[in-house]
Amino acid sequence: MSKRSGCFLLLGQDHWSKSQYIQKVKQEVLTSAQDIMNYYEAQEKDVQVDKLKDVIETLPFFAEYKLVYLKDTGYFKPGRKEESEKFEALINDLPEYIVLLVDEREADKRSKLYKTMKSNHEVIEFDYPGEDVVVKMLQDKSKEDQIIVEQSTLYYLVRNMPEDVEYILGEWQKLISYVEDGKITRQAIDNVCVFSLETRVFELVKKIAAGKSDEALQIYSRMLQSKESPIGILVLIARQFRVMYQVKYLKAKGQDMKQIAAQTKMPYFAVKEMLDQVSQYSFSGLETLIEASLETDRMLKTGKMEAGQCVELLIMRALTQR
Numbered sequence: 001m002s003k004r005s006g007c008f009l010l011l012g013q014d015h016w017s018k019s020q021y022i023q024k025v026k027q028e029v030l031t032s033a034q035d036i037m038n039y040y041e042a043q044e045k046d047v048q049v050d051k052l053k054d055v056i057e058t059l060p061f062f063a064e065y066k067l068v069y070l071k072d073t074g075y076f077k078p079g080r081k082e083e084s085e086k087f088e089a090l091i092n093d094l095p096e097y098i099v100l101l102v103d104e105r106e107a108d109k110r111s112k113l114y115k116t117m118k119s120n121h122e123v124i125e126f127d128y129p130g131e132d133v134v135v136k137m138l139q140d141k142s143k144e145d146q147i148i149v150e151q152s153t154l155y156y157l158v159r160n161m162p163e164d165v166e167y168i169l170g171e172w173q174k175l176i177s178y179v180e181d182g183k184i185t186r187q188a189i190d191n192v193c194v195f196s197l198e199t200r201v202f203e204l205v206k207k208i209a210a211g212k213s214d215e216a217l218q219i220y221s222r223m224l225q226s227k228e229s230p231i232g233i234l235v236l237i238a239r240q241f242r243v244m245y246q247v248k249y250l251k252a253k254g255q256d257m258k259q260i261a262a263q264t265k266m267p268y269f270a271v272k273e274m275l276d277q278v279s280q281y282s283f284s285g286l287e288t289l290i291e292a293s294l295e296t297d298r299m300l301k302t303g304k305m306e307a308g309q310c311v312e313l314l315i316m317r318a319l320t321q322r
Helices: 015-029 033-038 049-057 081-091 112-120 131-144 151-159 165-178 186-192 197-209 213-225 230-252 257-264 268-278 283-302 307-321
Strands: 006-011 039-043 066-071 098-103 122-125
Touching (some): 015 098, 131 151, 151 186, 197 213, 213 230, 213 307, 230 257, 257 268
Parallel strands (some): 006 098
């Protein structure tokens, strides 16, 4: 930021990166103990334009800048038209001493306020930084925490986690508390960490494609034991079959792995693994599995069979479809 005044809309799902940015701004703007007088924060329904106007028009107290932080105003979504218009007028006439951070979970990018923010101010997106960046971060932390861990093991950890840095760092702390010899292994990760449902379904379908029926059913059984919804599992299995069909089609059209990754928005390593999976199926076989997923969904909705059994039947059918 480097001490620039103005209005900044903070978007994106990576809460850790966003939090790091906010802390950095606070450190740059609020440089002394008395600067608490130059900081104002409001969230959700407490964000009122009339009160903001008074705060903003009050000069900084023995300082160059004043920092205002707003969270989840709701102004960038339908429903608060009058307040949104008043807020738009406010940000278009900000004093030079104001640094205004507007932290939103989401924003309607078709709205007039968002377009004004995009044109006249600054919109910053905080997205997941990617596995290489997160692995490097964990390598640095392993040195700080005096933990021994191989790079390949860190990639294994990151690839099995949701794309959420805060979540990954939480699992890292659990691992540090668990290992007694100061060494993190894949086995320790399997014992301690909670993998994302998407990752577990990906692994389930990989076992199905490899014809490993016992391992596939064990994965499904563990998901049920951990109270995962069979309906949620079914949705992800069906999505996986559709993506497999797309990957097989793109491969047949002559696209390489990088092109397929870009088209499907999948990590490169996942495309590589999926290409191995789809080689076990014909197009007609994948079409049959997609239709079987739809039929399973219909059976669930009509209550013809218990949900867990429905999905297990689909897994068994997928194993015989290879």
